[in-house]
Amino acid sequence: MRRRVPLAPISTARQLPRPAELRELVRFRRPRLRPTERRLNAALTVRDLRRAATRTTPRAVFDYVDGAAEEEITAARNVAAYRRVTFCPDALSSVADPDPGVDLLGRRIALPLVLAPTGYTRMMHHHGEAAVARVAGHVGIPYTLSTVGSTSIPDVRAAAPGADLWFQLFLTADPRVNEELLAQAEDAGYSTLLLTVDTAVSGMRLRDVVNGLTIPPTLTARTVVDMARFPGWLLAKLTTPGITFAVLGSAVQGNPTPGEVASLMFDPGMDLTALDWVRRRWRGPLLVKGVTTPDSARRIMARGADGVVVSNHGGRQLDRSAATLDVLPAIRQAVGADATVLIDGGILHGQDIVAARALGADAAMIGRAYLYGLMAGGQDGVLRACEILAEEYQRCMQLLGVRRSADLGRQHVAFRPHGGGDHPGVPA
Numbered sequence: 001m002r003r004r005v006p007l008a009p010i011s012t013a014r015q016l017p018r019p020a021e022l023r024e025l026v027r028f029r030r031p032r033l034r035p036t037e038r039r040l041n042a043a044l045t046v047r048d049l050r051r052a053a054t055r056t057t058p059r060a061v062f063d064y065v066d067g068a069a070e071e072e073i074t075a076a077r078n079v080a081a082y083r084r085v086t087f088c089p090d091a092l093s094s095v096a097d098p099d100p101g102v103d104l105l106g107r108r109i110a111l112p113l114v115l116a117p118t119g120y121t122r123m124m125h126h127h128g129e130a131a132v133a134r135v136a137g138h139v140g141i142p143y144t145l146s147t148v149g150s151t152s153i154p155d156v157r158a159a160a161p162g163a164d165l166w167f168q169l170f171l172t173a174d175p176r177v178n179e180e181l182l183a184q185a186e187d188a189g190y191s192t193l194l195l196t197v198d199t200a201v202s203g204m205r206l207r208d209v210v211n212g213l214t215i216p217p218t219l220t221a222r223t224v225v226d227m228a229r230f231p232g233w234l235l236a237k238l239t240t241p242g243i244t245f246a247v248l249g250s251a252v253q254g255n256p257t258p259g260e261v262a263s264l265m266f267d268p269g270m271d272l273t274a275l276d277w278v279r280r281r282w283r284g285p286l287l288v289k290g291v292t293t294p295d296s297a298r299r300i301m302a303r304g305a306d307g308v309v310v311s312n313h314g315g316r317q318l319d320r321s322a323a324t325l326d327v328l329p330a331i332r333q334a335v336g337a338d339a340t341v342l343i344d345g346g347i348l349h350g351q352d353i354v355a356a357r358a359l360g361a362d363a364a365m366i367g368r369a370y371l372y373g374l375m376a377g378g379q380d381g382v383l384r385a386c387e388i389l390a391e392e393y394q395r396c397m398q399l400l401g402v403r404r405s406a407d408l409g410r411q412h413v414a415f416r417p418h419g420g421g422d423h424p425g426v427p428a
């Protein structure tokens with residue numbers, strides 16, 4: 001090698017710092033005084049909201065939301081499946097003026113997202129179902145009220161007059177109750193019915209048993225002491241109307257006890273003929289929630305449903321069932337392009353919604369993701385969760401080179417559905 005002449009040191013022009021320039025460089029954030037606002041602004045992801053929820057909500061309540069059935073294998077699989085997705089972006093494709101909206105069951109919604117039914121929501125935060133419905137209306141996505149909701153069908157409608165409200169039905173063992181619930185939902189202008197079919201019997205959620213948060217409750221001393229450690233939550237509980245099964249309560253005589261609710265809700269004798277009754281009775285769109293095999297999906301569509309929700313109840317019922325993302329492509333193929341297919345379970349990031357849509361879902365549903373927000377900050381927390389997911393969704397879509405949700409397709413993801421057993425790439 002030829003010897004080089006040494007490189008002369010670089011000369012740097014120096015000056016005294018000017019205050020105006022310093023101000024440009026360091027922009028101090030305005031301090032936020034309200035703790036809820038501070039907490040929510042500090043949360044950049046839904047996982048941050050989950051962490052924040054552990055600081056605002058008693059352990060037993062948090063566990064009721066966060067926990068799942070038996071060894072929680074399916075719940076973990078749901079989340080892990082989204083991490084096996086690889087995105088394949090279209091290079092040099094204009095994504096100016098992005099449009100994340102989609103058409104779903106004859107309506108335009110702001111992004112392919114629906115808030116899933118979750119029972120007893122006022123236990124998580126006293127704002128409860130009313131707040132979740134209001135946020136859904138504000139954001140422009142549907143909200144599904146549960147049969148075991150703690151705010152009645154008309155009260156949720158009154159709280160969110162303009163929202164697209166859906167109703168989730170646990171077909172109870174009492175036909176008069178079923179009829180009354182559907183009549184109320186119809187009268188209050190709920191657009192869509194979701195019939196949940198994965199609850200022949202109650203799943204075994206061990207965290208709830210340990211905490212005594214069962215139906216009926218058998219609270220342990222530890223759980224009661226734990227609740228006292230969260231004075232904000234406790235004060236709200238003590239100073240707002242008691243939590244009841246308000247949806248069912250308005251359809252049965254008197255206020256049902258938790259034991260009565262359990263015996264009404266779980267009907268081991270339910271079969272496809274139940275779906276026939278619901279299909280005849282409900283004039284609007286009908287989706288069947290809790291489907292994880294192509295055969296079941298085909299049978300359900302043949303009975304006149306408008307679509308299915310690929311769901312394992314967030315891993316809260318049959319543990320060791322498949323991750324929903326793994327079975328989505330086969331179910332879409334089985335029911336064809338015209339059926340409505342939603343998916344839920346494990347969705348905690350906007351990129352998960354992109355993946356679900358690319359793999360065949362019309363939209364995704366979230367349960368825990370908005371409940372973490374609710375626990376962390378009531379109505380504002382639910383809004384924060386939706387904002388985070390919407391931003392992540394749009395950013396991912398644009399970086400994929402996709403301008404409209406409608407253009408997302410199978411070519412945008414590399415994903416090999418896994419049979420449902422353990423996968424070597426999935427961390428334990």
Ligand SMILES: Cc1cc2nc3c(=O)[nH]c(=O)nc-3n(C[C@H](O)[C@H](O)[C@H](O)COP(=O)(O)O)c2cc1C
Nearest residue numbers: 116117118119146196313314344345346366367368
């Ligand atoms: C606390 C909680 C309560 C739920 N209650 C109901 C319910 O009443 N009816 C129902 O069909 N599904 C219920 N689910 C299941 C959700 O609708 C949804 O399927 C599930 O949460 C999706 O998984 P993810 O939480 O991982 O998003 C509940 C889920 C949670 C977490």
